[in-house]
Amino acid sequence: MSKQTRPLSRRRLLKTGATAAAGGAALWSAHGVAAQSGGAPAVVTGRRFKAWIGRGQGTNRTKLEEVTLRPISGRQVVVRTEATNLCYSNVPPVLGIQPPPVAAAAPVSALAAPSGMRRMNDMAVIQGHGGIGIVEAVGPEVRRVQVGDRVCVSGTPQCGACYRCLRGRSDMCQFLSAIGADDLVAVAELRDGTPVYENSHIGGLAELMVTFEEWIVPIFTKASVADVGMACSCVAVAGLGATVSPGLAMVEPASIVAVLGCGPLGLSAVQGARIAGASTIIAIDPIKARRDVAMKVGATHVLDPNVEGDKLVERVRAMTNWPTDRLWSGGRNPGGRRPGAGADFVIEAVGLDHVKPKLESGPDPTGILPMQQGYQICALGGHYITTGLPRGNITLPGSLFAIGGVSHHGGQAGGASPMRDIPRFVELMEKGQYLAQPMATTVVPLEGMLDAYEQVAYRTTITALMLG
Numbered sequence: 001m002s003k004q005t006r007p008l009s010r011r012r013l014l015k016t017g018a019t020a021a022a023g024g025a026a027l028w029s030a031h032g033v034a035a036q037s038g039g040a041p042a043v044v045t046g047r048r049f050k051a052w053i054g055r056g057q058g059t060n061r062t063k064l065e066e067v068t069l070r071p072i073s074g075r076q077v078v079v080r081t082e083a084t085n086l087c088y089s090n091v092p093p094v095l096g097i098q099p100p101p102v103a104a105a106a107p108v109s110a111l112a113a114p115s116g117m118r119r120m121n122d123m124a125v126i127q128g129h130g131g132i133g134i135v136e137a138v139g140p141e142v143r144r145v146q147v148g149d150r151v152c153v154s155g156t157p158q159c160g161a162c163y164r165c166l167r168g169r170s171d172m173c174q175f176l177s178a179i180g181a182d183d184l185v186a187v188a189e190l191r192d193g194t195p196v197y198e199n200s201h202i203g204g205l206a207e208l209m210v211t212f213e214e215w216i217v218p219i220f221t222k223a224s225v226a227d228v229g230m231a232c233s234c235v236a237v238a239g240l241g242a243t244v245s246p247g248l249a250m251v252e253p254a255s256i257v258a259v260l261g262c263g264p265l266g267l268s269a270v271q272g273a274r275i276a277g278a279s280t281i282i283a284i285d286p287i288k289a290r291r292d293v294a295m296k297v298g299a300t301h302v303l304d305p306n307v308e309g310d311k312l313v314e315r316v317r318a319m320t321n322w323p324t325d326r327l328w329s330g331g332r333n334p335g336g337r338r339p340g341a342g343a344d345f346v347i348e349a350v351g352l353d354h355v356k357p358k359l360e361s362g363p364d365p366t367g368i369l370p371m372q373q374g375y376q377i378c379a380l381g382g383h384y385i386t387t388g389l390p391r392g393n394i395t396l397p398g399s400l401f402a403i404g405g406v407s408h409h410g411g412q413a414g415g416a417s418p419m420r421d422i423p424r425f426v427e428l429m430e431k432g433q434y435l436a437q438p439m440a441t442t443v444v445p446l447e448g449m450l451d452a453y454e455q456v457a458y459r460t461t462i463t464a465l466m467l468g
């Protein structure tokens with residue numbers, strides 16, 4: 001192994017006293033949340049690696065390029081990618097597809113950073129948002145992981161020190177709002193010296209991920225790359241987070257659960273509901289192949305929203321009827337005001353269509369209708385957990401919203417707290433409770449990424465993993 005490519009440990013760094021960084025974390029000063037490298041010496045590697053880089057407009061915007069790693073410093077961590085999940089939410093930047101405009105549409109994500117001086121489209125950005133891998137180098141201030149550790153590079157950061165992390169809502173960590181174009185740090189460069197950035201400071205669609213300590217979770221497991229990659233994917237974390245993490249609402253044993261949308265996130269929620277001991281799990285999706293997987297991984301009933309049409313809410317409520325309406329007898333039906341008991345926990349995992357699916361389309365490509373239906377399916381006193389990204393504004397009956405007793409939980413990553421929950425989710429996979437294989441239905445090498453992303457975009461696979 002040559003000197004240039006040898007992984008750099010903190011000990012070696014201290015021994016060799018590497019040159020100070022000319023870029024790297026020192027540039028990350030927006031929002032005042034970073035750039036706290038304390039003048040520590042930087043690590044210089046100059047290593048070359050392959051990365052899928054998006055730049056410009058149009059459907060050819062993402063290309064496989066060879067880049068050179070820039071020096072790291074402070075709290076930065078270099079991870080050799082083992083696997084990364086091809087998340088549906090990244091279809092637009094990866095495939096250069098824009099969803100059709102919708103009248104009076106609200107921004108897709110309320111978390112989107114305000115626009116700044118730089119434009120993301122003009123920058124060379126490694127796509128993806130997270131994955132798993134092995135730590136190859138750490139900056140001198142990193143405490144959470146060491147060289148050689150197996151880690152999840154989480155889509156959600158957890159600093160552990162901001163107000164929301166301290167209140168148990170690290171799905172809303174302060175670092176999450178520092179991922180806009182002006183916040184990104186160049187981690188590598190193209191042959192002509194063009195700086196290369198990463199989506200959300202993490203990338204994933206590359207042989208290396210260079211991130212900050214806040215995005216890293218050590219996972220002490222020897223399970224297979226595909227299984228760990230699936231269990232640690234943003235979609236699995238969100239689906240399990242929405243059901244078995246204490247962040248939002250934990251599904252209770254013997255409860256009735258409805259899951260709208262059976263993509264990898266919804267199917268992970270179905271599994272979470274099964275793991276939590278729900279007695280009835282109703283999975284709803286227009287795609288037959290996805291309903292079939294739902295039955296395999298834990299659903300007790302499946303419904304096709306295209307068949308149910310306007311009657312979907314009534315149908316689910318009828319399925320949740322308790323054996324008795326008799327008073328004073330422990331019944332749960334709402335006494336004739338509305339039919340059926342409703343589900344104790346409803347998880348919405350639909351979101352908008354970026355492109356028209358090649359398999360069965362749902363009734364509303366904006367994702368608004370299922371988000372409204374989910375609220376009405378929920379029991380009085382029940383919990384409604386939303387995870388999808390719809391396009392537009394929802395409308396609900398005001399009185400039901402005001403005094404109907406439904407607790408709505410909106411959260412990022414299903415409310416999962418990375419350091420607390422991701423190792424637990426890996427444990428669920430290792431013990432055979434979370435089934436990874438029916439979810440990762442496409443597994444490709446780095447070069448096969450674009451084809452696999454098309455399958456994700458057109459929903460012809462459940463989800464895809466790219467190996468590093």
Ligand SMILES: [Zn+2]
Binds near residue numbers: 087155235
């Ligand atoms: Zn994602």
Ligand SMILES: [Zn+2]
Binds near residue numbers: 159161162166174175
């Ligand atoms: Zn935080």
